[in-house]
Amino acid sequence: MAKKAVALKSQLVHIKALGAGNSALSKAQREFNRLTKRIAQAEKDVTAYRAAATLMRQRVQNEYRPLQARHNAARADLVRQLDHAHDHYKLTKGERHKIVDMIGSACYDLLERGHPELQPIMDKHAPPLTAQEEAEADREISEAMKALFSERFGIDFDPAVDVSTQxxxxxxxxxxxxxxxxxxxxEEAQATERRAKRKKSPKQQAAEDQKQAEEKNITKSVRALYMDLVKALHPDREPDEAEKLRKTELLKQVTTAYQANELLTLLRLQLELQRIDQSHLENLAEDQLRYYNKLLKEQARELDEALYQEQMDWSGFTGKPYFFTSTPAAMEYDYQSQFQLINLKIRSLEAEVLAFGHDPAALKMFLKTYRIPKPGVGPLFG
Structure with missing residues (x-):
């Protein structure tokens, strides 16, 4: 959906009932009011979510990223302390095995997170694979990827084709x-060709003709609003320089709304510029309202898609399902939870490094609670 260049005033576009309650309104008038209300709320939701996501990205960069660096630094200190304990403390074979697993499994990602100096420690406790082991690992990964792509995309892998490398x-x-x-x-082209050659029944032809006529009338309705606003806002006829600039900006907004088929935006501007009044809305013909309602439904759908896209963009940034942070309030709650959690992890790691460095018994107590993950569980991030 096209973004607006200039913010509009909160202009209410609503058909008022002449009698008591909505019963005095026709079905099309009630639908018009429902859609305009829905669009107004959807516009607020999209704007609020976009602004919240922009602000949150800044906070992540300025507040959370430094904490991540501090967290990784604490994990690196823990690796050094565990390496020292492995070589100098009186530990059992099982305890040393647990230390090796923690260094190799739980902290391997530190090499890519700003701590390449840990490479010698990693190599000492997790020596590089032999050529045979690497070949076997590549084969297992290749078979797993084959199964995945066969299931998801229906790809048949020819046994004679070499797919041994990435x-x-x-x-x-x-x-x-x-x-x-x-x-x-x-196949789609052939299906389209078959549909085109297929003779339509009189009923189908009549429905298609009606659809084309309605689309033509909808286009005429929007163009009529657009042309009326263009005449009212034409800057070349304005002698006052400040007013000329204002009209130029408004005209850009009108053109953007027209190109995006944003009927409600055009109606708002007409009310704002007093090109129409409330009585004009109340006296719209039923056919005209029907055309308007179709456009409003489309505008509402586009706004729903715009909000969903904003949510998916944020989901891609956080790596969480979009419904976890579907509102600015949920976004803030999630951020605060993550902020508190990483602070807690940092304090815990720093305390462990301090304790393990001065008291081997503290390390032994910790190792008692540590369980080496079974194969297939995946890496354990500290």
Whole structure:
């Protein structure tokens, strides 16, 4: 949906009932009021969410990223302390095995998070794989990826094709996906051609003619509003320089709204500029209201999609499902929870490093509670 260049006033576009309650309004008038109210709320929701997401990104950068760096620094200190304890404390074979697992599994990501100096420690406790082990690991990964792409995308892997490396695998998948897309495009083109050749029944033809006529009338209705506003706002006829600039900006907004089929925006401007009044809305013909309501439904749908896209963008930023942070309030709650959690982790890690460095018994007590994850569970992040 097109973004507006200039903020509008909160102009109410609403058909008032002449009698008591909504019963005095026709069905189309009630639908018009419902849609304009829904659009007004959706516009507020999109604007509020977009502003909250922008502010939250700034807070993450300025407040949370430094905490992440401090958290990783505390984890790096823990690795150094565990390495020292492994070599110098009197520990059992099982306790040393747990330390090796913690360093290799729970903290391997630190090398890519600003602590490459830990590489010698990692190599000491988790020596590089042999050529045979690497080949076996590559084979297992390749088989797992084959199964995944076969299930999700229906790709058949030819046993004779070499997909042993990541580059070869990606090239083969890309080729198969391209062939699938070509086949689908051909099938769609053939189906479209068959539908075009198929003779329509009188009922189908009448429905299609009616649809085309309605679309034509909708286009005329929006264009009529647009042309009326263009005449009223044409800056070349304005002698006052300040007023000329104002009208120029408003005209840009009118053009943007017209190109996006934003009927409600055009009606708001007409009311704001006194091109129409309340009686004009109340006396709209039923046919005209029907055309307006179709456009308003489309505008409401586009706003819903715009809000969903904002939520998905934030979901991509956080890595959480969009429904976890579907409102600015939920976004703030999630941020505060993460902020408190990482502070708690930092304090706990710093206390552990201090305790383990002065009291081997504290480390032994900690190792008693540590359980080595079973194969397949995945990495344990400290």
């Amino acid at each position: 580059a070869k695998f990606q090239a083969y998948v890309a080729q198969q996906m391209a062939q699938q897309q070509d086949r689908q495009a051909q």
